[in-house]
Structure formats: structure tokens, C-alpha cells
Amino acid sequence: MRIAVIIAASALLAACSTGGGGESTSTSQDRLSVPTSSAQPSSAKPTPTTTTPPVPTAAPPPGTPMSQVIRWVEAGTQADPAGFHTATRGGETTNLGDDVAFVTTAGKCATDKLVNGQLACLVKTDGLPTKPPDVEGEWIAGWVDFTGPTLEVGSLHGDPGRFTYGDGAKLPTGGSIAFGDYRCRADSTALVCVNYAHQSGMRVSQAGVEPLGCLKPTPPAVGIGRQFSCPT
Template identity: 45%
Template sequence: MRIAALVAVTLLVAGCSHPAGDNAGRPQTTPESSAGAAPTTTAPSGSKPPAPAGAPASGAAISDVVAWIEAGHPADPSGYHSATREGATTPLGNDIALTAQGGKVSCMTDVKHTGGALACLVSLTNPPPRPDTAYGDWKGGWVDFDGTNLQVGSARADPGPFLNGNGPELAGGDSLSFGDYRCRADQSGLLCVNYAHQSAVRFATAGIQPFGCLKSAPPPDGVGAAFRC
């Protein structure tokens, strides 16, 4: 009996002492056990980059210019279809008229004659000088912008669309959409983008600043300075 009991105990110990395999003595890990791993985040697909905090400076990318303009509070276009001169207000139909910088920047469209291109009168501190090729009344602050061409300074025989006066003031921080354009006003002037050609211009008393595809080019006869895409 004593021998039989010893044999049973021996077999029991042998059955419980089999090898643990390759994982013996190693801690088991899971992806969640990696201490200190920071979660990764990605921007939502199709999200827009944040707008610059301040108005874009000279040489800014057109994407930054557009983002800043679009960050402005949208104004109601219905309030910008008239012009006022000496107290008389004239409806402009589908055309748009607006001012900025306390009336020192005045812009209008003229669908009938220019297809909706933007024309502005700016009280420039340093307007371009009158070229020898200019004939007529020189307007150094007359600016034409159609998306692919920007011309500063022009000899004008008549006031063109400004015969009816000026449009309402676009408040600082507000933006206005019309045609291919969207403009935003602030203390630095009026910044307008032409979506069709991904070009933009800042109209301000301190100067006219092109963005996007607009590059300096030889001005045509009767024009002070020119930029083209």
C-alpha cells in the first residue's frame, strides 16, 4: 500500500510539471498596453484650412487670401444694387456698387459695357504718374480688374459707371459675393477675389496689391501700371 501511494504521487507531480512552451516567463501584451502612446488625429476629409488671423500680406498664397475673404461675415447683396450722388439714389439693376475705407475706395460693376468686371476709384496716396501715351482726363486712382487683367491709372473722357455716384459702405469684417467675385472690407482696404481665375486684388489708399496669377506686365497705351495672368 505504501509503495502504491508513492507511485500515485509521483505520477501526479509529473503530470503538472510539463514545459510552458516559448511564452514561458514572457509578459503578454496587447496594443492597448503600450503606455504613453498619444492618440493620432487627422483633419476631416475636405475640411478647409483655417483663415489667417490678419489680412493677407504681400505675396500671400491665393488659398490664404480666399480663406481670409471667406471668413468674413456675409453681407446681403440686395443692399448694394444702388449708387448715391449728391443725395440722389439710382437703382443699378443687376450691377453692384460698394465702398470701403470711409469712401476712399469705391467699386462698381458694369455688366452692360464690361460684362461684370470690377472698376474702382481709389484715393491713392501715390498714384502712378500720367504716361506720355495718355490722352484725356488722367485718373491715377482708376483701377480695372476683370480676373486676368489688372490696370491702374487711366485716361478717362467720362466718369463711366461712377456717373451715378458711389455704393453703400461695406462694413469692416463683412464680405460681399457677386458674379465671379467676393470682397471683404477691413481697415487695410477692400480685398476682392475672382474665383474664375483664382486672382485677387487689395484696393487701398496705400496702394493696389495683386495676388494669385497676376504678375507685373508692360502697361498698354494710356495706362499707368498693369498686371496679367
């Protein structure tokens, strides 16, 4: 009787051991079948990088977009306007107050507070207009008035006006000076000035006086050799 009980108990233990092992194997296989990651490959494209082109070394020619002209002028070495408030003639120096005067290879320039600080230059270059046949008086072909909305080349003047006091300080090649609505930069071959308020400009070189920005040729007023104006 004791032997039969032992045999029955052994059989029961063997059955339990077999059932437990099968369940454990199934659970292990289920765990191995679970993916380790659900991340998907990204389809986003990398953001392209843009670089600003370098500023040209030469003065911008006529037809250059005004934004590029201004960028070129602003890239010059900035001069302190405080050094350009005097003019000298025959060894005598005159304080110009708020006006500025400077000299470049293209000529000499000065502002005049009596006409809202507008810029004028006396230049010697090619292509200057001759005296109109229907006017009388002293003709100065190289007198350039750049008001912003207009650019006038050649006009009548009975006296030197704002240039009475002589020449201002030299604006060195590569130098840039800002005053009022204007900024000018001197180049080895040209002078370029811009007027921010009207998005206009002028380029003075051996080739002549050329308009920039919105300035377009218009019929000149009486006593003016050549005139350019911005559309109104």
C-alpha cells in the same frame, strides 16, 4: 492466512496512491509553465495631430500665397449681396439689377453687366500713376479695373461710367461680399478682392494698388497707367 492477505492488500493500495500523486504533480507543473499571454508590445507610432493656423487679423501683403489670401477674404463676416444692388446720388436711389456697388475706406467699387460683370473701383491712395505723355483726354489716376486676368491702374474716362448712379452701400470693416467670380473683404486699412476663376487678386491701401496671385507687371496698353497680367 487472513493476516497475509490484509498485508498484501495494504501494500497494493499504498503503491497505487504513490503513482497517482506523482502524475498529478507533473500535470500541475505543466499547466503553470504555459504563458498567460502571447501579445507583443506595439511598435506603432501615434499619429501626429495637425492644427490649422489662425487667420491673421491684418490684410495679407503682396507675395502671400493665393490660398492664404482667399482664406483671409473668406474669413470676413459675410454680407448679403442683396443689400448692394442699388446706388444713391443726391438722394436718388437707382436699382442696379444684377450689378453690385459698395463703399469702403479704400474707395468705392461697382460691377458692370455691359462688360461681363467686371469689377472697377475709384480709389484715393498713394503711388497712383501719372497721365502718360502720349495720350489725350480726361485722366483718372484712381480708376482701377480688375477683370481677373488683368489689373489696370489709371486710365482715360470721359464720363463716370458705372459710377454715374452714385455710391453703393457701405461694406463695414471686417465685412466680406461675394458676387460673380469675385469676393472682397474690407479691412480698417485695406480692401482685398480676389477672383476665383483666375486665382488673382488686388490689395488697395494707403500704400497703393498692389497685385496678388498670378498678376505680374506687364507693359501697359495705350491709355493705361499701370498694368498687371496673369501669364497665359
